[in-house]
Amino acid sequence: MSKKEWYLEYQIHKNRPGLLGDIASLLGMLSINIITINGVDHMRRGMLIRSEDNDQIERLTKILNTMDNISITKVREPKLRDRLAVRHGRYIERDGDEKKIFRFVRDELGILVDFMAELFKKEGHKLIGIRGMPRVGKTESIVAASVCANKRWSFISSTLLRQTIRSQLADDELSENNIYIIDGIVTTMRATERHRLLVNEVMRLCSNKVIEHPDIFVRETEYTLDDFDYIIELRNNHEEKITYEAIDPGFSSFDIS
Incomplete structure (x- = not known):
């Protein structure tokens, strides 16, 4: 036995x-x-x-x-x-009413990276949303978790270094082992039709997708929050509120997120 x-x-x-x-x-x-x-x-x-x-x-x-x-x-x-x-000496904070929402603060980036890496290692594809204000560490955490999970990542849309809006992917990027990263604001409010077609194609793939600003993404698309397997909230501190008041079709503080 x-x-x-x-x-x-x-x-x-x-x-x-x-x-x-x-x-x-x-x-x-x-x-x-x-x-x-x-x-x-x-x-x-x-x-x-x-x-x-x-x-x-x-x-x-x-x-x-x-x-x-x-x-x-x-x-x-x-x-x-x-x-x-047991590994980190503390429990990840979880929403008492909505079991798929997990909360972190910036001081817990190590735990967040470990958490996402374990999700990426699991079999099956998952749709993960991550909420947070600009410059709190969302994209960096996703990339670090991909490295820890030994997965390749592809930016479909992002503002990590400069605004990225992809309209096509190379053949070797279309893989079930890839982690696809989508910025919900850039994709839905500033992208071209060709980009949106690519996003639709990626969303149909049996691979892990991580969408930053999922609330904006579902507001502007046919998807709902029920389609997400996990929602991660990342704050600078426990008191910080995550808001989208600065968002409009032009430039805003969320251009560097």
Whole structure:
């Protein structure tokens, strides 16, 4: 029987000396291996563990539930957010009402890049939207995540270095392994008909697409936010509001985004 990974998380009520050692010893007695362990929130610890016997996981849970100093909060097959929480020592903020919206601030660019890279590595194509004010790091994060995922990226429209509006792609750019990056403002408000035809072609490809300013994109096209698999919000700080008041068909502060 092959070994299976689990995510175990517990809240610490009293962090007495030797508590982690006791839990590690218990895991050892049950022949459960610890892969990674880290604090994931205030007085909360998460760990990735591996066992070839599901019954041992059940025994572990029952024993841990008898301990007064901790309470189990999660025992499950690890999700992407669980793996990143253990890796970075914090959970990615998620919208409580809309589960596909994930929030980051500029100080968390490393976690954001790691998160997107893991999405790019997954099988199947995904449509990802990323919201944010100008110069917050949207495009740079997408490119860095593509590098981390060992994927090639292609700008369909962008303002990273100068305004880019593509009307055709080379043959080697039409690949399911490519990451296609589209600026929703440039594409819908400043582009030619030939560019829009290319965007329609790219949107039909079974490959990952990342659209900056998805709200403007869906406002000006037949797509809706329901078509997106993930929406990422990137802010300079937690208090910043993402607005599009400066946008018009001419130049605006979003020309450098």
